[in-house]
Amino acid sequence: MEIWSDVVCPWCAIGRARFASALAGFGHRDAVEVRWRSFELDPYAPRERPGPLDEHLAAKYGMPLEKAREMQRQMTGTAAAEGLEFRFDRARAGNTFDAHRLLHHAVETGGPAAQDRLKGALMRAYLTDGEPIGDPEALVRVAAGSGLDADEARTVLESDRHADDVRSDELQARRYGITAVPFFVIDTRYGVAGAQPADVLREALDTAWAREAQAAQAVQTAQAAQAAQTQPPSAQVPAGGDGGEDCTDGSCAI
Known part of the structure; x- marks a missing residue:
């Protein structure tokens, strides 16, 4: 699971909260790994x-203050409906590349949870x-x-580390047509745009999981059919005889 967003985007914060609610109600949530x-x-x-x-917003979009x-x-x-507190009167905007x-x-040193x-x-x-x-x-x-190490974070910011990673994410966004x-993006195949309600996001997770399960089953069925066509004939056991134990049908419990 990949989520493209910016840390100064209010809708992204709302979307994060809604996705957390959706994931909490998803039956396979332990199998979902999120990458920002x-x-x-x-x-x-x-x-x-x-x-x-507010003045910057008004000037940018040519609207009254x-x-x-x-x-x-x-x-x-x-935001309040999602348990978030926004204080735009305090916000100090700026470039987010270093963030x-x-x-x-964080993901390199502590994984997706970090x-x-x-x-x-x-x-x-912000x-x-x-x-x-x-x-x-x-x-x-x-x-x-x-929870990150402050000295390590400072070292990263004083260098150009992960600059290429940021640019790579942004290039992939352009390839996907994300504007x-x-x-x-679920399993690189299913996209959901915007801070959709939690039930919509959960439905997307359910649908993607079901489709991937169906696709996997279809592959397994095709592989089994191909294997059956290339296997030699099974040995015949005379009537009343004992052919011993085998797993030729794949049904044995091991």
Whole structure:
């Protein structure tokens, strides 16, 4: 399971919460491994963008300031329904490339669980706590708070490690035709766009699991038929005789 998103994307945080609910109700959840993939909403953003977020939103989309604030209020209400607290009045926007590099570091050193913890921590840092998301020292604090080694995180940020991994994720997003996030990809075959409700995401998981099971069964059936055509004739056991134990039909319990 792969999810493309950005840490400063409000809908991505909502999508993460909804996916967690969907996964909790999925019968095969222990078989699902989630990998967070990089997607920058604004690759050309400065390390820290000055000014209030509502003013930037209004200027970017050419809308009145009050409309931008109303959009933020609506988003805050949607987030609250998922148990999230958004504080756009605190948000300090900036470039997220380094945050994505740290997410690759997290999965490399601690696996998917560590990456998911950092993902949630980075989203809270920006959307709730007012951390400057593009500032290296802020990123080190967030990484340490999620359980990563602070010195290792700082070393990563002082180098160019995982820069190619971020770019590779973004290249794959373009190949998939992803232009907005969150975007969920199941088994590299099934895509779900947007922060869909939990029941929709759970249905997607159920459908993908069932289709993959059907495909696997079809392959097994075809392989068995091919094997039967190439096997030599079975030895014949005379009537009343004892042919001993065998597993020629594959039904033996071993």
